[in-house]
Amino acid sequence: MSANAQALRLSTTQPDFEARFAQRLHWSAEQDDAIEQRVKSILADVRTRGDAAVLDCTARFDGLHAASMAALELKQSDFKTAFDSLPPAQQHALQEAAARVRRYHEWQKRQGGETATYRDEDGTLLGQKVTPLDRVGIYVPGGKAAYPSSLIMNAVPAHVAGVGEIIMVVPTPARGSIAAGGSNTPPALDGQAQATIDSVAKGERNPLVLAAAHVAGVTRAFTIGGAQAVAALAYGTATIPKVDKITGPGNAYVASAKKHVFGTVGIDMIAGPSEILVLADGSTPPDWVAMDLFSQAEHDELAQAILLCPDAAYIDAVQAAIDRLLPEMPRADIIAKSLNGRGALIHTRSMEEACALSNRIAPEHLEVSSRDPHRWEPLLRHAGAIFLGAYTSESLGDYCAGPNHVLPTSGTARFSSPLSVYDFQKRSSLIEVSEAGAQKLGRIASVLAHGEGLQAHARAAEMRLKP
Amino acid sequence: MSANAQALRLSTTQPDFEARFAQRLHWSAEQDDAIEQRVKSILADVRTRGDAAVLDCTARFDGLHAASMAALELKQSDFKTAFDSLPPAQQHALQEAAARVRRYHEWQKRQGGETATYRDEDGTLLGQKVTPLDRVGIYVPGGKAAYPSSLIMNAVPAHVAGVGEIIMVVPTPARGSIAAGGSNTPPALDGQAQATIDSVAKGERNPLVLAAAHVAGVTRAFTIGGAQAVAALAYGTATIPKVDKITGPGNAYVASAKKHVFGTVGIDMIAGPSEILVLADGSTPPDWVAMDLFSQAEHDELAQAILLCPDAAYIDAVQAAIDRLLPEMPRADIIAKSLNGRGALIHTRSMEEACALSNRIAPEHLEVSSRDPHRWEPLLRHAGAIFLGAYTSESLGDYCAGPNHVLPTSGTARFSSPLSVYDFQKRSSLIEVSEAGAQKLGRIASVLAHGEGLQAHARAAEMRLKP
Numbered sequence: 001m002s003a004n005a006q007a008l009r010l011s012t013t014q015p016d017f018e019a020r021f022a023q024r025l026h027w028s029a030e031q032d033d034a035i036e037q038r039v040k041s042i043l044a045d046v047r048t049r050g051d052a053a054v055l056d057c058t059a060r061f062d063g064l065h066a067a068s069m070a071a072l073e074l075k076q077s078d079f080k081t082a083f084d085s086l087p088p089a090q091q092h093a094l095q096e097a098a099a100r101v102r103r104y105h106e107w108q109k110r111q112g113g114e115t116a117t118y119r120d121e122d123g124t125l126l127g128q129k130v131t132p133l134d135r136v137g138i139y140v141p142g143g144k145a146a147y148p149s150s151l152i153m154n155a156v157p158a159h160v161a162g163v164g165e166i167i168m169v170v171p172t173p174a175r176g177s178i179a180a181g182g183s184n185t186p187p188a189l190d191g192q193a194q195a196t197i198d199s200v201a202k203g204e205r206n207p208l209v210l211a212a213a214h215v216a217g218v219t220r221a222f223t224i225g226g227a228q229a230v231a232a233l234a235y236g237t238a239t240i241p242k243v244d245k246i247t248g249p250g251n252a253y254v255a256s257a258k259k260h261v262f263g264t265v266g267i268d269m270i271a272g273p274s275e276i277l278v279l280a281d282g283s284t285p286p287d288w289v290a291m292d293l294f295s296q297a298e299h300d301e302l303a304q305a306i307l308l309c310p311d312a313a314y315i316d317a318v319q320a321a322i323d324r325l326l327p328e329m330p331r332a333d334i335i336a337k338s339l340n341g342r343g344a345l346i347h348t349r350s351m352e353e354a355c356a357l358s359n360r361i362a363p364e365h366l367e368v369s370s371r372d373p374h375r376w377e378p379l380l381r382h383a384g385a386i387f388l389g390a391y392t393s394e395s396l397g398d399y400c401a402g403p404n405h406v407l408p409t410s411g412t413a414r415f416s417s418p419l420s421v422y423d424f425q426k427r428s429s430l431i432e433v434s435e436a437g438a439q440k441l442g443r444i445a446s447v448l449a450h451g452e453g454l455q456a457h458a459r460a461a462e463m464r465l466k467p
Numbered sequence: 468m469s470a471n472a473q474a475l476r477l478s479t480t481q482p483d484f485e486a487r488f489a490q491r492l493h494w495s496a497e498q499d500d501a502i503e504q505r506v507k508s509i510l511a512d513v514r515t516r517g518d519a520a521v522l523d524c525t526a527r528f529d530g531l532h533a534a535s536m537a538a539l540e541l542k543q544s545d546f547k548t549a550f551d552s553l554p555p556a557q558q559h560a561l562q563e564a565a566a567r568v569r570r571y572h573e574w575q576k577r578q579g580g581e582t583a584t585y586r587d588e589d590g591t592l593l594g595q596k597v598t599p600l601d602r603v604g605i606y607v608p609g610g611k612a613a614y615p616s617s618l619i620m621n622a623v624p625a626h627v628a629g630v631g632e633i634i635m636v637v638p639t640p641a642r643g644s645i646a647a648g649g650s651n652t653p654p655a656l657d658g659q660a661q662a663t664i665d666s667v668a669k670g671e672r673n674p675l676v677l678a679a680a681h682v683a684g685v686t687r688a689f690t691i692g693g694a695q696a697v698a699a700l701a702y703g704t705a706t707i708p709k710v711d712k713i714t715g716p717g718n719a720y721v722a723s724a725k726k727h728v729f730g731t732v733g734i735d736m737i738a739g740p741s742e743i744l745v746l747a748d749g750s751t752p753p754d755w756v757a758m759d760l761f762s763q764a765e766h767d768e769l770a771q772a773i774l775l776c777p778d779a780a781y782i783d784a785v786q787a788a789i790d791r792l793l794p795e796m797p798r799a800d801i802i803a804k805s806l807n808g809r810g811a812l813i814h815t816r817s818m819e820e821a822c823a824l825s826n827r828i829a830p831e832h833l834e835v836s837s838r839d840p841h842r843w844e845p846l847l848r849h850a851g852a853i854f855l856g857a858y859t860s861e862s863l864g865d866y867c868a869g870p871n872h873v874l875p876t877s878g879t880a881r882f883s884s885p886l887s888v889y890d891f892q893k894r895s896s897l898i899e900v901s902e903a904g905a906q907k908l909g910r911i912a913s914v915l916a917h918g919e920g921l922q923a924h925a926r927a928a929e930m931r932l933k934p
Contacts, residue, residue, distance in 0.1 A: 089914050090914055090915075090918055092911075092914075093910075093911045093914035093915050093918075094915070096911050097911055097915060103587075104593055107585060107593075108595065111579060111580075111581070111583055111595070112578060112579020112580055113578075113579055114578070116578055118574060120570075120869075124868065125855070126571055126574075126868065126869050126870060128575065128578070128870070128885075129844075129853070131848055131849075133881070133882055134848070134881065146919075147919050148915070148918070148919070149915055149919065208918050208919070244881045244882040245882045262726075263737055263877075263879065265882065266879075266882035266883060270730055285930075287930060288927070288930050288931070291923060291926050291927040291930055292927050294923035294926075294927070295921070295923040295924045295926075295927045297923070298921060298922070298923040298924070299921075329922060329923055329926075330920075330922050331920075331921075331922065331923065335923065366895075373899065377596075377897070380895075381598055381601075382598075382893075382895075383895045384895065384896070385895060385896035385897075385898060386596070386895050386896065386897050386898070387898050387899075388592070388897065388898065388899035389899050389900070390931075391900045391901065391902050391904070391905040391931050392898055392899055392900040392905075393900075393905075393927040393928055393930075393931060394927070395912050395916060395921075395924040395925070395927045395928045396898070396900050396905065396908045396909065396912050396928060396931075397896070397898050398912070398916075398924060399908075399911060399912040399915045399916065399924075399928075400908050400911045400912055400915070401591065401593065401898045401900060401908060402587075402593050402898075403593060403595070403896035403897075403898055404896065407896075408893075410730075412730065412733075413893065413895065414600070414601065414711045414893075415600055415711040415712045415732065415733035415893055416733060416893055417893045417894040417895075418595075418894060418895075418896050420894070422889075426849075426875075426880065426881075426882055426883055426884045427884040427885060427887070428833075428847075428849075428850045428851065428852060428853050428880065428884075428885075429851070429852035429853065429864070429870035429871065429874075429885050430844070430852075430853050430855065430870075431852060431853070431854050431855065431859055431863070431864050431868045431869075431870055432840065432854075432855035432856050432859055433856070433858045433859040433860075433863050433868060434858065435858050437858070438858040438859075438860075438863065441863045441866075441867050441868060442863065443560075444559075444560045444563045444564055444866060444867045445860075445862050445863050445865070445866040445867055447556050447557055447559075447560035448557075448560050448561070448564060448615070448616055448866045448867070449862060449865075449866065451557055451560075451615070451675050452613075452614050452615065452616065452675070453797075453798075454762070454765055454766075454798075454862075455765070455796060455797050455798065456758060456761035456762040456764070456765040456796055456798065456802065457762045457765070457862040457865060457866075458862070459758050459761075459762075459796075460755070460758040460759050460761070460762045460860040460861070460862045461860055461862045461863060461866075463752075463754060463755050463758055463860075464755070464857075464858050464860060464863075
């Protein structure tokens with residue numbers, strides 16, 4: 001392995017720091033017109049022809065030639081078989097992770113979102129009613145990003161919210177069937193992560209994903225993917241029930257399809273490349289920080305790993321750790337490309353300045369690798385998740401600490417939040433105006449409605465006034 | 468006034484009920500490609516040229532020829548002057564409405580959304596930190612839908628959430644400058660609703676909107692509109708600060724622009740035509756129900772007003788009230804077009820069946836016009852706002868009951884919620900794993916990370932394990 005990772009070294013005291021910093025942060029979700037056109041036509045086809053279109057797309061893009069939709073449906077016994085086939089350590093890890101995620105989200109549910117009302121002095125009742133969504137769809141990628149942890153992070157909050165039905169879609173492309181780049185589904189699974197545990201549909205199924213479906217609980221599941229799966233969930237077909245919301249990550253085709261069906265159904269978010277920002281005061285072993293940067297960089301060449309630290313010697317030590325540890329990493333090439341292309345080691349004047357810079361970045365993952373993390377936490381306004389102290393590696397949060405690992409990327413933490421129980425609930429306002437209340441409110445409403453030129457609004461209020 | 472309103476009469480016992488019901492409900496937010504192309508080019512122009520593009524667009528679309536951006540900025544004194552010029556009844560109504568909306572949203576804030584943490588048995592700290600957005604933009608239409616109540620409903624929750632800066636944009640087109648249909652801003656204000664209170668920028672300003680800005684509290688405001696205003700807020704210009712989220716209603720150009728910038732900034736929702744569904748048991752005076760249907764229908768020819776009732780004679784009485792009251796209404800033409808084109812009076816077998824149908828519609832506004840509304844409320848799963856009892860006309864909720872009048876339309880109440888304090892806050896997860904916790908969590912994370920082929924994730928967890 002000859003990969004070499006030399007993340008850009010910056011200092012906030014450099015005269016051109018602002019420009020170089022802005023350039024490094026820049027990432028733009030440019031829409032690919034070719035992808036958009038293909039997605040639009042797939043959506044229209046599934047909307048019109050339903051199951052027939054889904055079968056055609058699945059044959060064309062995934063090389064999976066099914067005689068009927070029934071052949072594309074997974075059974076609960078498939079999940080059970082997959083789970084039973086795992087080594088005990090994996091079974092235990094999946095169950096423990098799901099249990100911890102469930103506990104956190106049950107706590108989160110109690111933090112808010114209960115139905116509640118109150119009466120004001122006129123006897124008018126006001127409040128909000130909180131109800132779970134009826135049915136949601138979870139997209140699980142089948143390609144190189146086939147993560148059972150992602151299924152847990154999407155399905156468990158839906159369950160805790162009380163969603164009645166969870167429909168999973170997961171492409172199981174036939175091995176070698178995917179034309180490079182041209183497909184609307186991800187490339188076939190690679191290496192150890194894949195195994196054919198069932199050849200009925202001749203597709204590649206990931207046993208860990210199926211086992212996670214057993215642990216997390218999925219109502220129905222279909223081995224379909226790409227824009228056709230999003231369309232089937234959004235519009236419904238004879239076989240696939242229409243859902244109220246679609247969550248879960250996917251490739252560019254899936255992201256484009258989700259953006260198109262937004263409004264017909266709810267969606268979670270359109271994620272950009274993953275990011276980590278480490279704020280270090282120099283007290284954490286440099287190897288730990290180097291590995292935390294790697295653990296983000298290994299996701300994707302576009303992933304971004306940044307270190308902010310007021311101690312130049314410590315930054316040198318982290319770079320030395322990077323140099324020493326990189327050759328050991330199986331994904332060294334991806335890590336090197338990510339660190340060279342988008343990484344940065346930034347020397348700041350102080351921890352305070354580092355916190356201020358972090359707020360400008362609004363990172364998805366923010367590690368406060370300090371002996372005194374609670375000193376800095378109050379200064380941090382924008383981040384998807386904040387990992388406090390040297391023992392809190394991002395990877396613990398990714399799998400099993402409890403909070404959700406689906407987080408806002410690309411600075412969207414300035415206005416959005418981690419996936420949560422609340423994303424699987426919705427509120428209805430409750431209003432009951434008493435006769436006395438109607439006398440008071442009616443006069444106000446009448447004046448304002450006349451002012452807006454809406455006379456029927458005014459009359460409706462005035463009719464409730466006593467003569 | 469010769470308008471005649473004959474809403475479609477249906478009964479759930481008709482053999483073709485399902486088909487006719489589905490046809491009546493159908494509404495599709497077809498994207499207009501011409502609008503989309505124009506919006507894309509305006510967004511790109513503002514992104515590249517900033518203030519210069521905003522000035523050009525404002526001259527071209529609104530007929531407002533300003534020498535500099537300074538001429539397009541409103542001052543706090545403009546708001547104060549507008550407020551002071553209003554009759555005392557309007558001043559009082561605006562203040563009362565804002566105060567009631569504020570009280571409700573303060574209550575709503577306490578229902579959830581506080582920063583909170585807990586420690587599990589290993590000493591690991593978990594929780595979520597809730598913070599307000601830094602800066603939001605509120606779009607206020609300047610045309611026929613120039614509603615001061617809308618500004619209150621958007622600005623007050625933002626204030627209650629703790630948002631630091633609220634930037635308002637409101638087009639003030641020069642009278643007669645708008646080419647019919649071709650403009651990217653709404654048609655000029657009509658009739659009484661408009662008044663030129665300041666001719667500096669030669670645009671038509673709505674004194675009630677400016678007075679509402681005084682009452683609700685707006686940090687800065689610009690007399691710009693259309694896609695160019697959305698672009699300026701999303702990307703920022705030398706004069707207009709970049710915001711984190713844009714809320715507020717607008718025409719097709721504004722809606723398309725908001726959908727495009729979604730991801731760069733947050734947005735509230737893309738609203739369809741407004742709707743009311745009245746569930747009536749026959750105990751409310753028919754005139755009241757007729758006027759409540761009018762108060763929705765008068766918004767827009769595409770607005771939808773539906774009555775569900777198990778009592779055929781009562782439906783006759785409501786139709787008779789419609790016939791009698793319609794000629795008195797200044798907006799009779801719009802009301803008639805809405806009722807004839809999209810309205811329905813539906814005879815159901817029972818109130819239970821009416822509730823079930825209502826859930827399928829998931830209406831924006833749902834009136835339970837019954838002497839026993841709390842009997843039916845538990846059966847109602849999907850609605851933006853539920854108005855309980857005969858005294859609770861929708862118009863009271865629109866202006867001053869307290870809950871927000873920005874509600875999910877077109878069935879999106881199945882998965883989305885009224886605008887709220889929560890829309891102006893965001894959460895960051897907090898995780899602090901103790902040394903003991905890292906021993907337990909590290910083993911789980913290591914197994915799962917190896918299973919997903921992410922070895923750096925595994926190593927980061929393993930490094931924290933004691934030998």
